[in-house]
Amino acid sequence: MIHLEDVWRTYRMGDEELHALREVTExxxxxxxxxxxxxxxxxxxxxxxxxxxxxxxxxxxYRLDGREVASLDPDELAEVRxxxxxxxxxxxxxxxxxxxLDNVELPLIFAGMPPAERRKRGEEALDAxxxxxxxxxxxxxxxxxxxxxxxxxxxxxxxxxxxxxDEPTGNLxxxxxxxxxxxxxxxxxxxxxxxxxxxxxxxxxRADRVVVLRDGQIVRRVxxxxxxxxxxxxAEDVPAP
Amino acid sequence: xxxxxxxxxxxTALVQHRRRTLLxxxxxxxxxxxxxxxxxxxxxxxxxxxxxxxxxxxSLLIVMPGKNETTGGFPGVMGAPNDLTLEDVKxxxxxxxQVLRAVPxxxxxxxxxxxxxxxxxxxxxxxxxxxxxxDLRMLAGRFLPAGDWERGAPVVVIGRxxxxxxxxxxNAVGEPIRVGGxxxxxxxxxxxxxxxxxxxxxxxxxxxVATGLRMxxxxxxxxAILEVHSVADMEAVKRRxxxxxxxxxxxxxxxxxxxxAVLSSLSSILxxxxxxxxGIAAISLTVAGIGIMNVMLVxxxxxxxxxxxxKALGATRRQILLIFLLEAVLLSTAGGAIGLALGWAVxxxxxxxxxxxxxxxPAWAVGAVIGVxxxxxxxxGVLPAWRAARxxxxxxxxxx
Ligand SMILES: Nc1ncnc2c1ncn2[C@@H]1O[C@H](COP(=O)(O)OP(=O)(O)OP(=O)(O)O)[C@@H](O)[C@H]1O
Ligand SMILES: [Mg+2]
Numbered sequence: 001m002i003h004l005e006d007v008w009r010t011y012r013m014g015d016e017e018l019h020a021l022r023e024v025t026e027x028x029x030x031x032x033x034x035x036x037x038x039x040x041x042x043x044x045x046x047x048x049x050x051x052x053x054x055x056x057x058x059x060x061x062y063r064l065d066g067r068e069v070a071s072l073d074p075d076e077l078a079e080v081r082x083x084x085x086x087x088x089x090x091x092x093x094x095x096x097x098x099x100x101l102d103n104v105e106l107p108l109i110f111a112g113m114p115p116a117e118r119r120k121r122g123e124e125a126l127d128a129x130x131x132x133x134x135x136x137x138x139x140x141x142x143x144x145x146x147x148x149x150x151x152x153x154x155x156x157x158x159x160x161x162x163x164x165x166d167e168p169t170g171n172l173x174x175x176x177x178x179x180x181x182x183x184x185x186x187x188x189x190x191x192x193x194x195x196x197x198x199x200x201x202x203x204x205x206r207a208d209r210v211v212v213l214r215d216g217q218i219v220r221r222v223x224x225x226x227x228x229x230x231x232x233x234x235a236e237d238v239p240a241p
Numbered sequence: 242x243x244x245x246x247x248x249x250x251x252x253t254a255l256v257q258h259r260r261r262t263l264l265x266x267x268x269x270x271x272x273x274x275x276x277x278x279x280x281x282x283x284x285x286x287x288x289x290x291x292x293x294x295x296x297x298x299x300s301l302l303i304v305m306p307g308k309n310e311t312t313g314g315f316p317g318v319m320g321a322p323n324d325l326t327l328e329d330v331k332x333x334x335x336x337x338x339q340v341l342r343a344v345p346x347x348x349x350x351x352x353x354x355x356x357x358x359x360x361x362x363x364x365x366x367x368x369x370x371x372x373x374x375x376d377l378r379m380l381a382g383r384f385l386p387a388g389d390w391e392r393g394a395p396v397v398v399i400g401r402x403x404x405x406x407x408x409x410x411x412n413a414v415g416e417p418i419r420v421g422g423x424x425x426x427x428x429x430x431x432x433x434x435x436x437x438x439x440x441x442x443x444x445x446x447x448x449x450v451a452t453g454l455r456m457x458x459x460x461x462x463x464x465a466i467l468e469v470h471s472v473a474d475m476e477a478v479k480r481r482x483x484x485x486x487x488x489x490x491x492x493x494x495x496x497x498x499x500x501x502a503v504l505s506s507l508s509s510i511l512x513x514x515x516x517x518x519x520g521i522a523a524i525s526l527t528v529a530g531i532g533i534m535n536v537m538l539v540x541x542x543x544x545x546x547x548x549x550x551x552k553a554l555g556a557t558r559r560q561i562l563l564i565f566l567l568e569a570v571l572l573s574t575a576g577g578a579i580g581l582a583l584g585w586a587v588x589x590x591x592x593x594x595x596x597x598x599x600x601x602x603p604a605w606a607v608g609a610v611i612g613v614x615x616x617x618x619x620x621x622g623v624l625p626a627w628r629a630a631r632x633x634x635x636x637x638x639x640x641x
Contacts, residue, residue, distance in 0.1 A: 074558055075557050078555050078557040093546065097253045098253060107554045107555055109246045109250070110556045112243060115246070
């Protein structure tokens with residue numbers, strides 16, 4: 001369960017204050033599939049980073065599963081990221097010198113799992129995204145879609161309840177993008193909470209609901225299946241409900 | 242997270258940047274080779290010199306005129322010493338039964354000449370027992386004759402090199418030579434002895450002690466060597482010698498030193514030399530350490546987004562610190578190991594070429610090298626690793 005209450009994220013640029021997020025109040029229940037949309041610079045990534053415990057609100061409260069995130073120390077935050085949250089990035093973020101399997105196993109290393117068990121779990125996870133034949137390949141030898149599937153295997157290997165994807169299909173062609181989205185939907189269907197930042201209406205349509213940001217504020221909430229085109233979605237004259 | 246896993250992870254980063262890894266490795270290797278081979282050389286010099294002295298036996302006492310206040314230094318250097326006479330030496334031998342031999346020595350320098358050829362040499366005025374305490378061998382002829390110490394016969398025993406320079410291949414024994422202004426007859430030629438106690442015995446001439454004193458125009462001996470029956474008596478004999486001298490001179494105006502004391506002060510001087518050399522070599526290790534730090538700083542800034550990723554995946558600060566620290570330690574210890582092997586090879590080669598110098602790195606130097614190269618990596622790896630651990634995950638992920 002994600003609880004955001006009057007969350008602000010303010011950057012200080014010299015004398016200027018820049019509000020990347022302002023007055024964000026939102027509740028996301030377990031198992032929900034939510035898309036976050038908005039023009040470039042509207043604060044989508046900032047919001048996702050705060051939810052993912054990579055960043056902290058300047059003001060306001062954020063509770064994850066009932067725990068006040070502001071009260072956690074760096075080690076506890078790392079623990080939350082390790083066990084509760086899986087990240088998927090637009091640019092994949094695989095470690096280039098490690099094989100696909102070694103990349104998938106990284107979180108298990110941080111969890112202190114012994115090598116034999118790690119290998120077994122890593123292979124299962126890689127198999128689940130259909131990439132076992134590529135286990136020994138370096139990221140540079142994989143296609144974009146394959147890289148993102150490795151990243152999904154890595155994000156899910158610790159069995160987190162929450163998946164955060166920042167434009168997961170932004171660097172993919174439509175076919176492999178579709179494959180990745182299918183995988184994410186499947187994970188959501190199996191009970192994981194899924195938050196996807198996207199510019200793509202067809203991605204947003206898969207979500208239960210869509211949150212639209214503009215200038216750091218939530219300006220609109222709509223159902224996923226009602227999303228048609230960006231122009232109507234981002235239109236300024238409609239007040240936030 | 243297991244340390245082995247971090248090590249493996251760190252190793253992959255080093256392997257990926259082969260050229261950079263190699264360059265910083267070379268820095269450490271050079272430093273370590275310098276430490277190993279230079280300290281080996283210093284240690285070799287120390288052992289060479291002390292071996293030379295030790296070969297002379299440890300049952301010798303040296304009596305020098307003059308009393309020096311600070312113990313441990315070389316006496317006879319400061320102050321105007323009182324006489325140490327032949328009578329004094331005789332008295333010592335007479336009164337102290339543990340003294341097996343007492344050998345007076347009068348040192349001076351003089352020109353020696355035969356026909357057209359000549360050179361300057363050290364003249365040692367002494368007695369036949371000198372041959373025993375110094376373990377001298379003869380190439381030809383006889384050593385100095387036994388008899389009354391006061392009788393200064395015009396005879397001389399010459400070193401091998403002196404003989405060669407004055408007589409070439411010709412026979413020297415029985416020939417007349419001039420020593421200083423004195424006409425003398427050559428009694429014998431010493432076999433090659435090399436350097437003993439700072440004197441190259443190949444380049445000296447030996448005359449009866451009375452002759453030596455007269456040539457130097459002095460009444461005081463330069464020193465006397467006492468051979469003592471047993472090493473256990475050394476300290477007792479040393480005290481008795483002083484007592485005898487005080488009785489005769491009414492004051493303690495001689496210094497008695499043991500072979501051991503000379504040896505240990507020489508040895509400690511040479512040890513300081515080794516330390517100085519080690520210090521210089523350690524500087525090169527420090528330079529190598531700074532090299533490692535630079536490499537690690539570059540590595541951290543290049544891998545900023547990787548650090549961000551690791552944080553997003555749930556790595557703690559401690560784990561990230563360890564990743565980069567172990568990378569640096571791996572680098573420096575690998576350099577240390579390679580340097581040690583290479584340094585050892587250099588020393589082996591050196592001793593093969595110059596077997597006279599028993600060069601070998603002292604154990605402390607080898608231990609220090611291992612410790613220091615490990616420590617260098619830790620010390621100079623901490624700052625970059627700390628930087629990595631402190632990175633803000635959001636900016637790091639964006640590569641900032
Ligand atoms: N470290 C920072 N320092 C200053 N300003 C920042 C920083 N990070 C983000 N911002 C600003 O905060 C605002 C929101 O940024 P954010 O990255 O969340 O936007 P976004 O909606 O994800 O945009 P995009 O669609 O381009 O990814 C932007 O105006 C951005 O310039
Ligand atoms: Mg963004």
